[in-house]
Amino acid sequence: MTLNEYIAEMLCTAGTLPFPTVTAAYSRKSVMTSIGQVERNIYFLKEGIIEIGMETEIGNKIIDFCFSNDLVSSYTSFLAQETSDVYLYCLTDCIVEIVPYAQLNEAYKTSLLANQFGRxxxxxxxxxxxxxxxxxxxxxxxxxxxxxxxxRPEMIKEIPVHRIARYLGIHPESLSRLRKTIS
Structure with missing residues (x-):
């Protein structure tokens, strides 16, 4: 069993968790966390695709994509409870299980399972x-x-080429040439 599968199992059996979770839906093009906002949650992505990115002097940089059964958060902001330097953007409609910071930290004080989840x-x-x-x-x-x-074959099917190119750090034209040579 992979780490994500184990965490998914823990979150899907919410009655056994020592902290509350909330299921939420975000529509396509929603911003879950903005740059400058303090991250108050970790999200377990049940369905959908989320882009993690940041603003740079030369434009937006895509750091990563998260898919179903991934944990996603502006994690450094979540841990330090300081403003986020990244954004979380829904590329598709998303369903997430939300683990709030305050409840998770309270559970850390008394629960081995909560500590195991955090680790x-x-x-x-x-x-x-x-x-x-x-x-x-x-x-x-x-x-x-x-x-x-x-x-991540779903990435190629679901994510626009210009976003994949930005993620790889190349121009969309370069990615198009690359795709032609591979086909």
Missing amino acids: LATEGLYMKRVRKEKDALTKNAEQRYLELIKY
């Missing part, structure tokens, strides 16, 4: 970040694109 969430987000950083340092755009096709 697993942190480990999962850390491992995802490390893999992404290593890929950015050691792989070219073509290799990263081929991995997207292999491990």
Whole structure:
């Protein structure tokens, strides 16, 4: 069982969790967390695709995409309870299970299960970040694109080409040429 599957199982059996969760729906093009806002929740994405991005001097940079069964949050903002430097944007209609900061921290004081959830969430987000950083340092755009096709085929079908190009750090025209050479 993968980490995300284990966390999904924990959240789907909400009656066994030592903290409350709330199910919410966000429509396509909704902003779940804005830059400058303090993140008050971790979201477990039950359905949909969320883009995590930030503003830079040369425009918006897409940091990551999250899919069904992923945890998503402006995690550094959530942990420090400081303003977020990233946004969470719904590329599709999304259904999430919300884990509020205050209730989770209260549960940490008395529950081993809550602490296990927090540890697993942190480990999962850390491992995802490390893999992404290593890929950015050691792989070219073509290799990263081929991995997207292999491990996240839904990404190619559901996300506009210009957003995938921004995620890979290349121009949309370069991605179009790359796609033609691979086909």
